[in-house]
Amino acid sequence: MISIRNLSFQYNSKATIAFPDFTIPRGQHCLLLGESGSGKTTLLHLLGGLLRGYEGSVQVDNTELSTLSEKALDKFRGQHVGFIFQKNHLINAFTVEKNILLSPFLAGLNPDLERFNTILSSLGLAEKKQSPVSALSHGQAQRVAIARAVINHPSIIFADEPTSALDDSNCNRVIDLLLQVAKAQDTTLVVATHDQRLKDKIKNQIVLSSPLKR
Amino acid sequence: MAISLFTLAWNYLKAKPLNTIINIVLLSLGIAVITILLLFNKQLEEKIADNTKGIDLVIGAKGSPLQLILCNIFHIDFPTGNISLKEAERFAKNRLVKQAIPLALGDSYKSYRIIGTNKEYAALYNAELASGDWWGAPLSVNLGSNAAALSGLKLGDTFASAHGLAEGGHSHNEHQYKVVGIFKPTHSVLDNLILTNVESVWEMHEEADESDSVHHHEEHAEEHHAPLKPSPLVASVEKGDSTKQITSLLLLYRSPMAAIQMPKMVNMQSSLQAASPAFEAARLFSIMGVGVEILMAFAYVLIAISALSIFIALYNSLKERRYEMAVMRSMGATRSKLLTLVLLEGSLLTLLGSLVGLALAHGVLIVLTSVSPEMQKAGISGFVFYSQEWIILVGSLLLGLLCSVIPAVQAYRTDISRVLAAQ
Structure with missing residues (x-):
């Protein structure tokens, strides 16, 4: 569950951005819509604990994020949250297997190999386990990124513009895959995007207007 | 993984x-x-350090002190010249000296130096026999372990030494040395040497110099038996013999006082020079x-x-x-x-x-x-x-x-x- 109230964030001494209050119940997927510069990414980073130092309240899984120390926030991210970015940002030096298992390692969790194999085969990556990520197609790389985001069994997956760079058919394929994985893993999906094509896929939507400056 | x-x-x-x-x-x-x-x-x-252990001073002919050390301790440079046995004896008897060992150099075999000396020299390096016996009779030699292994000489072999310390010198074919013993490795300079007594080195050279070799040999043999008052350095020779020469004398001090007095005494009094192995080795190191x-x-x-x-x-x-x-x-x-x-x-x-x-x-x-x-x-x-x-x-x-x-x-x-x- 996600809930924000009176949330604002100060970029620098001049620019401050405020966000509308909202609550996303557990299991209900949500779109964060808005034009470029409307603060979608900032909001997503605040919700995912990548940005600290906000005014107001951000509660994720019943935890007020501002009460967590930097280290506790790292741990919180590792155990409760998964991220998917527009670019996949797999680590080229590692194999597919290492890229995915990096997630539990960095979060300080024991790797669940059974779950790893299940996820890998459900995403059609079973044969690619030992491949270097440079040998993957774009679609395969995206699936590795998705596997990496869900391996730790997060309660929420935040996706930042996962489809904006894709053509229509790929856009559909990716959002369907995300929804399917979210359903299978019992995970809430929060997608920040300006991609209008996603409007039909996720009904629950929060629209960020032009930033409210003060 | x-x-x-x-x-x-x-x-x-x-x-x-x-x-x-x-x-x-x-x-x-x-x-x-x-x-x-x-x-x-x-x-x-x-x-x-190992090679200079137990040797406090080297006395030899005037020249470079470093050369004296390199030649008589490490056996790599050439001798500075000869000194008379008579003069060497004077220092050997000095009350500051605990032990004096004569060295007579001159010949080599396949670049391994033949050193005329006594058993005290071998004892400096704790030499032990690997096979055979200690040298004794004229022209009998003991080989250092390297000299034996690399020259190919075995117990009982005879060989003609070459004049000079480098390979390819004029060889003394008249008389042959005989290998009577081989040392165990000592990990010191001794491993590369061939040891014999001083008389053998003299004999080899006198033989080569004299035309009437038979006559001389008889005379020489008599000398072996009849020293009235034996030299403290080479027992078969009369004390104060003015004709015999050696290359150098290695000294071991009786007291630390000697380190101050002996070199002065040697350098002032005579045509000889004294060099300290420790000092020259340190100098060598600072040059290198x-x-x-x-x-x-x-x-x-x-x-x-x-x-x-x-x-x-x-x-x-x-x-x-x-x-x-x-x-x-x-x-x-x-x-x-x-x-x-x-x-x-x-x-x-x-x-x-x-x-x-x-x-x-x-x-x-x-x-x-x-x-x-x-x-x-x-x-x-x-x-x-x-x-x-x-x-x-x-x-x-x-x-x-x-x-x-x-x-x-x-x-x-x-x-x-x-x-x-x-x-």
Whole structure:
């Protein structure tokens, strides 16, 4: 569950951005819509604990994020949250297997190999386990990124513009895959995007207007 | 393979093989030069200390004191000349002298020097017989272990010595030496020598000089039996014999006082000179030190360049990996985990470099000693390890940490949100 109230964030001494209050119940997927510069990414980073130092309240899984120390926030991210970015940002030096298992390692969790194999085969990556990520197609790389985001069994997956760079058919394929994985893993999906094509896929939507400056 | 910071760092190094290899090669060359110098210097110092042990002063003909030491202690340079036995006896009897050992040089066999001396000389180096018996009869010799192994001479063999100390001198074919004993290895200069008594060396040369050899031989043989008052240095000769000569006299002091008085006494009173092995060895080392320091400086330059190269490599790859670092943070990695990862990468690189360098240094010495008999003669080995090599290992680890500290702090400070938002 996600809930924000009176949330604002100060970029620098001049620019401050405020966000509308909202609550996303557990299991209900949500779109964060808005034009470029409307603060979608900032909001997503605040919700995912990548940005600290906000005014107001951000509660994720019943935890007020501002009460967590930097280290506790790292741990919180590792155990409760998964991220998917527009670019996949797999680590080229590692194999597919290492890229995915990096997630539990960095979060300080024991790797669940059974779950790893299940996820890998459900995403059609079973044969690619030992491949270097440079040998993957774009679609395969995206699936590795998705596997990496869900391996730790997060309660929420935040996706930042996962489809904006894709053509229509790929856009559909990716959002369907995300929804399917979210359903299978019992995970809430929060997608920040300006991609209008996603409007039909996720009904629950929060629209960020032009930033409210003060 | 389970994931650990170590395997991650290793994977990063493996992912850029050329970068990694050039950095390891650069560093290992620097480390190897330093290690070779260390191994060489240390072993040389030890050999010099071993070889001069028990000898306080060398008395010989006037000339270079260093030459006197090199010739009579290390047996590498040529004699400064001869001294008369009569004059040498004066110092041998001095109350400050505990022990005096005569040396008569002049001949060699296959470049192994034949030393006319007495058994006290062999005792200086704790020589023990591996086979045969001690020399006694005229022209009987004992071989040092190297001299025996490399010259191919065996017990009971006879050989003609060559005049002079280098190979290819005029050989004394008239009389032949006979091998009666072979020493165990002593790891000292003795291993490269052929020992006999002083009389044998005299006989060899007098024979060569005299035309009426038979007559002389009879006379000579009589001398062996009838000294009224034997010389303290060569018992078969009459004390005060003014015709006999030796090359040098090795002295062992009775008291530390002698170290002040004896050299003065020798240098002032006579046509002789005295040289202290310890002092001359130290002087020799300070002369060689210049060359060693230049090589050392060269090695440090190599290491500094490799450190710079490692720093640049880490710095650049960290710039490329800014995004990966941020993604890692988003997966829950703490700041200190990333800091450790980068430090580990740097120190792993330098540790590998120094391990390769140490192996290279020992390898080079092992190869050198196996192809060069000179190195074997000097007693240098590639299989000796010194505790200083641990210092080199630890030092290179510190170097790795030093090179990676700036990139690591950058990784530590990564502003995740800003890096991720900048896509």
